[in-house]
Amino acid sequence: DAGVIQSPRHEVTEMGQEVTLRCKPISGHNSLFWYRQTMMRGLELLIYFNNNVPIDDSGMPEDRFSAKMPNASFSTLKIQPSEPRDSAVYFCASSLDGGNTEAFFGQGTRLTVV
Amino acid sequence: GNSVTQMEGPVTLSEEAFLTINCTYTATGYPSLFWYVQYPGEGLQLLLKATKADDKGSNKGFEATYRKETTSFHLEKGSVQVSDSAVYFCALSDRSGNTPLVFGKGTRLSVIA
Secondary structure, X not given: OOOOEEEOOEEEEOOOOOEEEEEEOOOOOOEEEEEEEEOOOEEEEEEEEEOOEEEXXXXXXXXXXXXXXXXXXXXXXXXXXXXXXXXXXXXXXXEOOHHHOOEEEOOOEEEEEO | OOEEEEOOOOEEEEOOOOEEEOEEEEOOOOOEXXXXXXXXXXXXEEEEEEOOOOOEEEEOXXXXXXXXXXXXXXXXXXXXXXXXXXXXXXXXXXXOOOOOOEEOOOEEEEEEO
C-alpha cells in the first residue's frame, strides 16, 4: 500500500479564498484523523471519523472549517474563507480500529494564507 | 481525561551521546503507549510501542519501558547519530476503540557532529 496520501503537498492562497485539502487513507483502515501542526500550538486534533462517520469535531477551530468523508477511501478538509492564522501543516492519519493501534500519517499539506 | 507530558526541548547533543526524553502519562485503565518520530518535512511515523506494563518497545537503537508504577514511558538511546535529529512525540491510546491517540507536545532533538 502507498500509505496515507495527501494532496496538495503545498498550498499558497490569498486570504478569503476557499481551500480544500484532500486525503486518501490506507485501504481497510476504518478511522481517519485530521491534525493541524503549528510552532505555537504543536499538534492539534481537529476531527476524526470512524467508519466514515464524524465522531468528534470539537477540535475544529471555527465554522470556517468543515470536513467530510463521503466514502472509506476519501476525505476532505475545507476552509472557507481562509485567514492568515490558518497557515500551518495539516496532517491526515488513518488507523485500524480507532486509537488502539498504530496511526499512519500522511506527508502533510503545508498551507500558507497570505 | 487522558494526557501525556513530555520534556520540553529543544535538546542538543553531540554525536554518540546518551539520549533520554522523559514522558509521563495520566490515564484511566491500562493504556497502550507509543513513541512517534517526525523527521524534517515529513509526517509522524511510529518509532516503538508497548501495550502492557513492563513491556519494552525497541527500534533503531531506541528503547522505552512501560512503567505503570511511575506512569512513565521514557525514550532512551545509548549513542545518538546526526540522522536521529527529529521531533519525538510520546502518545497513548486508552484502548476504548473509538478514541484517537493523545499526543504530547513533542521534543525537538538536534544531534551535532
